[in-house]
Amino acid sequence: xxxxxxxxxSEGEIKxxxxxxxxxxxxxxxxxxxxxxGEASSEALAAAGKAGATKVLHVADEKxxxxxxxxxxxxxxxxxxxxxxxxxxxxxxxxxxxxxxxLAIKIGASLATNVTELPDTSNGFTVKRSIYTGKAFxxxxxxxxxxxIGIKKNAAIIKEDGADAAVEAFNVSADDxxxxxxxxxxxxxxxxxLLPEADLVVSGGRGLKGPENWGMIxxxxxxxxAATGCSKPVSDMDWRPHHEHVGQTGIKVAPTLYIAxxxxxxxxxxxxxxxxxxxxxxxxxxxxxxxxxxxxGIVGDAFEVVPKLTEAIKALNN
Amino acid sequence: MKILVCITHVPDxxxxxxxxxxxxxxxxxxVQYIIGxxxxxxxxxxxxxxxxxxxxxxxxxxxxxxxxxxxRKALAIGADDAIRVNAFPxxxxxVANQIANAAKExxxxxxxxxxxxxxxxxxxxxxxxxxxxxMPSLSPVMTLDIEGSTAKMTREIEGGKEYLEADLPLVLGCxxxxxxxxxxxxxxxxxxxxxxxxxxxxxxxxxxxxxxxYEMPPAKGAVKMIDADNVxxxxxxxxxxAKVL
Ligand SMILES: Cc1cc2nc3c(=O)[nH]c(=O)nc-3n(C[C@H](O)[C@H](O)[C@H](O)COP(=O)(O)OP(=O)(O)OC[C@H]3O[C@@H](n4cnc5c(N)ncnc54)[C@H](O)[C@@H]3O)c2cc1C
Ligand SMILES: Nc1ncnc2c1ncn2[C@@H]1O[C@H](COP(=O)(O)O)[C@@H](O)[C@H]1O
Numbered sequence: 316x317x318x319x320x321x322x323x324x325s326e327g328e329i330k331x332x333x334x335x336x337x338x339x340x341x342x343x344x345x346x347x348x349x350x351x352x353g354e355a356s357s358e359a360l361a362a363a364g365k366a367g368a369t370k371v372l373h374v375a376d377e378k379x380x381x382x383x384x385x386x387x388x389x390x391x392x393x394x395x396x397x398x399x400x401x402x403x404x405x406x407x408x409x410x411x412x413x414x415x416x417x418l419a420i421k422i423g424a425s426l427a428t429n430v431t432e433l434p435d436t437s438n439g440f441t442v443k444r445s446i447y448t449g450k451a452f453x454x455x456x457x458x459x460x461x462x463x464i465g466i467k468k469n470a471a472i473i474k475e476d477g478a479d480a481a482v483e484a485f486n487v488s489a490d491d492x493x494x495x496x497x498x499x500x501x502x503x504x505x506x507x508x509l510l511p512e513a514d515l516v517v518s519g520g521r522g523l524k525g526p527e528n529w530g531m532i533x534x535x536x537x538x539x540x541a542a543t544g545c546s547k548p549v550s551d552m553d554w555r556p557h558h559e560h561v562g563q564t565g566i567k568v569a570p571t572l573y574i575a576x577x578x579x580x581x582x583x584x585x586x587x588x589x590x591x592x593x594x595x596x597x598x599x600x601x602x603x604x605x606x607x608x609x610x611x612g613i614v615g616d617a618f619e620v621v622p623k624l625t626e627a628i629k630a631l632n633n
Numbered sequence: 634m635k636i637l638v639c640i641t642h643v644p645d646x647x648x649x650x651x652x653x654x655x656x657x658x659x660x661x662x663x664v665q666y667i668i669g670x671x672x673x674x675x676x677x678x679x680x681x682x683x684x685x686x687x688x689x690x691x692x693x694x695x696x697x698x699x700x701x702x703x704x705r706k707a708l709a710i711g712a713d714d715a716i717r718v719n720a721f722p723x724x725x726x727x728v729a730n731q732i733a734n735a736a737k738e739x740x741x742x743x744x745x746x747x748x749x750x751x752x753x754x755x756x757x758x759x760x761x762x763x764x765x766x767x768m769p770s771l772s773p774v775m776t777l778d779i780e781g782s783t784a785k786m787t788r789e790i791e792g793g794k795e796y797l798e799a800d801l802p803l804v805l806g807c808x809x810x811x812x813x814x815x816x817x818x819x820x821x822x823x824x825x826x827x828x829x830x831x832x833x834x835x836x837x838x839x840x841x842x843x844x845x846x847y848e849m850p851p852a853k854g855a856v857k858m859i860d861a862d863n864v865x866x867x868x869x870x871x872x873x874x875a876k877v878l
Binding site: 325382384385388408409410412413414415416417419420421423424425426427428429441443445446447448449450451452453454455456457458459492495496497498499500501502503504507509510511512515539551557558563564571572582583586589592593595596606607608609610611612613614615616619620623624627628630631 | 644646647650652670671725726729751752753754755756757758759760761763764765767769770771772773775788789790791792793794795796797798799800808809810840841842843844845846847848849850853854856857858859860861864865867868870871872875877878
């Protein structure tokens with residue numbers, strides 16, 4: 316079986332989520348070809364080989380430098396045709412999801428996003444996807460001859476034992492109709508750990524009283540090498556930027572460790588964290604509902620507990 | 634300006650999720666239904682845009698008769714008329730086909746949706762509709778302003794946002810802070826009763842996926858409480874038991 320994987324580049328390197336997609340594809344079994352857009356060195360792209368790709372198609376054309384949903388979907392359709400792919404795999408992202416949807420229409424494929432495990436191919440092609448915002452799963456049969464799978468974080472373990480992939484230029488004839496949206500500028504936190512991809516997250520809620528108190532959250536996050544998150548009221552009040560908002564209506568995280576400080580644990584917040592492997596809750600109210608969803612809990616004042624925790628982790632690191 | 638807002642009819646965010654019939658049907662017992670929270674943002678922004686520039690708002694749902702109270706609520710919030718495509722929303726492709734078909738006739742300048750439904754969480758219907766209609770689609774859109782026939786938008790990306798411009802017509806998946814949720818007032822609720830709600834039959838029956846079964850996640854173990862005066866014990870547990878440090 317021939318599988319195409321859409322890989323995204325961030326700061327010159329393949330995103331971790333995209334490497335997961337490559338390893339997921341390798342896990343299905345078959346010949347895995349990746350496709351990448353924009354600026355990236357051949358060495359950086361060849362690294363897709365370690366995760367399981369044999370070949371990387373590179374669309375280096377200047378026009379494709381910036382994420383463009385329609386143009387990327389058209390290019391992917393051309394690549395599917397060119398390599399005769401039956402299956403396309405992508406990682407969930409602000410680019411991956413819309414690209415997969417437009418591609419599904421273009422090539423007449425079955426599509427499932429938010430997939431959490433390798434497919435079951437014993438009887439057709441069935442994938443397990445997360446629904447009801449992490450509260451349940453659906454097993455869905457992908458019935459068409461072509462299928463597209465959008466994976467959620469942790470759907471596969473990144474392989475590191477492959478050989479370098481062969482990198483080839485891939486030329487697509489750009490259609491003007493695909494370039495009708497103008498990206499006038501981008502604001503992006505650079506160097507920071509991105510919340511949707513983070514393995515460790517420290518998150519603060521209204522219990523922290525004001526934005527001036529986030530120093531201790533950032534200290535703890537920095538000590539751990541964690542990303543920072545927050546509850547919805549915190550971003551609604553502009554204490555923290557919107558892209559840190561975790562929950563039903565915000566980012567759904569899937570770290571190995573989620574530390575919640577001064578967050579009550581409303582069901583809508585829990586909906587964004589229920590894919591975490593371990594949850595630590597620090598709250599001064601022993602009745603806070605978050606404790607019911609936690610693995611470890613401390614009842615106490617965040618202003619005392621958090622600095623102590625940071626010190627204890629520093630002591631461990633030394 | 635003519636705006637189409639596509640809304641889902643979904644369990645309230647506090648609902649307990651359970652299944653029946655050998656895990657093949659959603660258990661509706663005791664479940665309250667709402668307009669999808671993201672769709673509610675889309676509707677709220679549509680109402681604001683209409684206040685600024687005039688025009689009309691049509692709301693659309695692909696669903697069976699039970700979704701009509703949800704459509705009425707959208708009419709009470711400020712939509713002018715409603716369309717219900719009379720069919721169970723079998724999969725994203727099926728829904729996108731119905732919406733695209735209804736929109737073809739409508740000549741809408743903007744088709745607003747939520748970034749994702751909170752039952753299926755696919756985040757794809759808007760992009761499918763965009764592709765079916767040959768229009769650009771963007772999601773998740775955090776701000777939207779219209780200047781003449783151009784839309785200026787911000788879209789959330791990982792770790793930040795991007796500023797975008799495109800000519801109408803467009804299909805957008807919306808999220809906060811595009812607008813604040815609107816609560817219908819008494820006058821809205823009264824007038825909603827007589828606003829047109831047109832029921833149309835599905836145009837096409839094609840599906841591209843088939844649900845096999847639902848499944849619940851494994852139950853969570855009990856929480857281990859640690860004394861606030863003994864924070865280093867937590868660090869020990871995270872290291873030796875959870876093995877995350
Ligand atoms: C449709 C819908 C969607 C929603 N989506 C989201 C979402 O995506 N994400 C989200 O987060 N919310 C969401 N909400 C809101 C949600 O219902 C809660 O209101 C919100 O999560 C509460 O945020 P919080 O826990 O920070 O604040 P609060 O509920 O006010 O909790 C503050 C907590 O801090 C504790 N505290 C106070 N002082 C201290 C201290 N000194 N030390 C330690 N602890 C302290 C308190 O005991 C309390 O438990 C949504 C709501 C609706 C209706
Ligand atoms: N059955 C439906 N009827 C009307 N609109 C829908 C329906 N399903 C999805 N949508 C719209 O498409 C958006 C994305 O849905 P989804 O792709 O299911 O996450 C939703 O926020 C709605 O605006």
